[in-house]
Amino acid sequence: MADQKKEITIVGMGFCGLMTAVHLIRNADNPFKLNIIQKNFGSNKGPAYSTDNPSLVLNVPTAKMSCYPKEPEHFLDWVSEKSKYRNIPRELLAISFMPRKLYGEYLSEVWEKTLAGSKGKAEVRLINDSATGIRESGNGYEITTESSGTVSTDVLVLATGNDTPGEPKIPNMNFYKCPEYFCNPWDNDCVRDLNSDSNVMIIGNGLTMVDTVIGLTDNGFHGKIFSISPNGLAMLQHRHGGVAYKGLVDELSEPYDLDKLFSLFKKHVRLLREIGISAEPVVDSVRGISQKIWMSLSVDEKMRFMKHLRHLWGVARHRVPINVYDRIIRLKLEDRLKVIKGRLLNIVNTENGIKVDFRNTRTYSDESIIVSRVINCTGPQTDIGKSKNPFIRSLYESGFIRPDPLRLGIDADTEFRVLGKDGLHNERILTLGGNLKGLLWESTAVPELRVQAENLADSLLRTTVTEAEPVME
Ligand SMILES: Cc1cc2nc3c(=O)[nH]c(=O)nc-3n(C[C@H](O)[C@H](O)[C@H](O)COP(=O)(O)OP(=O)(O)OC[C@H]3O[C@@H](n4cnc5c(N)ncnc54)[C@H](O)[C@@H]3O)c2cc1C
Structure with missing residues (x-):
């Protein structure tokens, strides 16, 4: 007889995947195998915390960013021990907004400590790749990766985070194939290598637009930045x-x-x-x-x-810290950033540059602007039927997942079990984070995600990593 350890696979090691793995390893009473599929894990902690730019700060105060729900001051304690911040009163640190890069380092440290204590509990296998497909195999699944072959698993945890934005409908959809169109605002390349005499159009006017504006100006861009959105609402600062x-x-x-x-x-x-x-x-x-x-x-x-x-x-x-707010206001006052309340009519390449046509809904006039780059900051595509993530598409096309009624994510129940095409919940495919937006609406930031990661791991430990099942040889 030999012991057959249960095998859990987490796809995606942003905050949700990482913290699910941490709780599984910390709390397991019985040994299990943990496969982790994530490209460039180490430097990549998801788009939020993988930036190198120290001006990009958290939008949730330090006191609320602990990764452990039961140790709410864990991040605050960690920050207070940094020599740079040691002389700042704790009350002020609690309401401060730390660089997201620093939060990435915090998560790395949490992970390294967990991994160091995993011996005898979890056999962890890191697969530096992207999951691309899935099929049923025995009582579990076989997951295909881009270049590392297949991974067998009993249970799959889908921690794939946000999809990139979808393209706004315009008559010339071919424009979106042009190299000066950036569909992924979290790709650092979109804020680099721009001629300062030119203009940039950002589609969208939320926090991603703010990050993009900061990224552009930190990279020395001195041209004019336009941002267009149907509401043209001004952002608020934390007060x-x-x-x-x-x-x-x-x-x-x-x-x-x-x-x-x-x-x-x-x-x-x-x-x-x-x-x-x-x-x-x-x-x-x-x-x-x-x-x-x-x-x-x-x-x-x-x-x-x-x-x-x-x-x-x-x-x-979703508000911004005061230093970020001040920068945006200054750019507006200097006429380097202009927020347009309007609706895109078309985008075409001309010999003078990219012509963005729009209806200005403040003045009710049709206008055009010539820019040299267009960056899509409209927010994540939530309709899984249109997902650009091949793994999500594969799960959807195979009927393992279905969209929630509002198409805000993946249909699931409060135990994190996805609902398949047949409407039945699946004990062996679980999800959390942004994928649960349809179910929970607020499923975005660390204060709620940390609770989900802990609860999902607890539930898996109860249902899957129970005592190892003996198998006959
Ligand atoms: C720019 C930005 C700033 C933010 N700032 C804050 C903040 O200050 N405070 C806060 O609380 N929240 C913030 N958030 C919200 C943030 O999304 C969450 O805090 C959290 O990081 C989400 O984690 P996640 O694991 O669900 O998703 P993600 O961080 O998106 O991670 C998902 C991971 O899955 C991987 N993945 C996806 N598909 C596959 C596949 N097929 N195969 C393998 N890997 C795959 C991706 O590469 C990615 O690394 C911010 C979000 C963004 C985008």
Whole structure:
């Protein structure tokens, strides 16, 4: 008789994959095999924390960025021990916004420590590659990779993060094949090697646009940057130091109803504004229950939220630190950054450069701008039917996964089990992170992702890594 260890494969080692692996290894009572498929793992901790640019900072304060839900000050403690920050009072460090590069180093250290303690618990195999396909094999799966052959597994954890943005529809879709179009705003090449006499058009006006503007200017670009979006909303900065406001939540009661919620929301924002305080404490106050609220809304209410409130919510919820805000405002005042409220009409290559035609919805006029590069910052493509990730496409085309009703991610249940084409949940394919946006809406940032990673790992340890099953030889 020999022991057959259970085999778990995690595809993607951004925050979610890495922390799932950490909890599996730390908490396993029985030995198991862990395959990890991720290209360039080490230098790559997902697009958020793989940057080398120290000006790109976290948008969540230090005190809320611990990777462990049960040790909420873990990151704050780690930062306080750095010689550079040792003399800054802890209260200020708690509300500071650290470079994302530093957070990547923090995750590396957490991983290295975990790996060093994995002996006798987990046989870890790092596969420096991308997963491209999947097929059923016995009681598990066989995963195909780009160049490392196949990987067999009992259970698959899909921690693939965000897809790159989808292309806005224009008559000349061929434009998107042009080398001066960048579909991946998290690729550093999109902010490099530009002639400073030229203009750049950024499609989108959220936090990714902010990162791109910072990246461009840090790389010495002095030309003019345009950004176009249907709402042209101005971004907000973090204010009020995270002081909690409880008024709205105290008044909220189940069953939740979108209209009631919205009017309550307006009431409390008005109340605070009257005394010189902006809306952020009200927005932040529902963070702890936003997943619960979302899950209780009907599909119709969710659709109405997506149509009418999503952008407003996004601006209020995803804010930037003051130093980043100041840079953006300065660029606007210097007329080096112009945010256009408008709708793209077409983009064509001409002998003078790339001509971007748009309807300016502030002035109701059709206008054109000549630029030398177009960067897509419209946010991740969430419809898995249109995914550019070959592995997600393969899972979808084989019917192992299906989109949620709003096409915001992968349909799944609260135990992280994906629902297949047949609507049945799958015990052997689990997912977390951005893939759960349809189920949870707030499934984006570390404060909620760290909880998911721990819970998913716990659930796997209970259901899969139980005592090794003896097999007959
Ligand atoms: C620019 C940016 C800044 C952010 N800043 C913050 C912040 O300050 N605070 C905060 O809390 N959150 C922030 N976020 C949110 C962030 O997305 C989460 O914090 C978290 O990093 C998401 O982790 P993830 O593992 O789900 O996805 P990702 O970080 O996207 O990681 C997914 C990984 O899967 C890999 N992968 C995908 N497909 C395959 C495949 N087929 N085969 C192999 N590997 C694959 C990818 O290469 C990637 O490394 C930011 C996000 C971005 C994009």
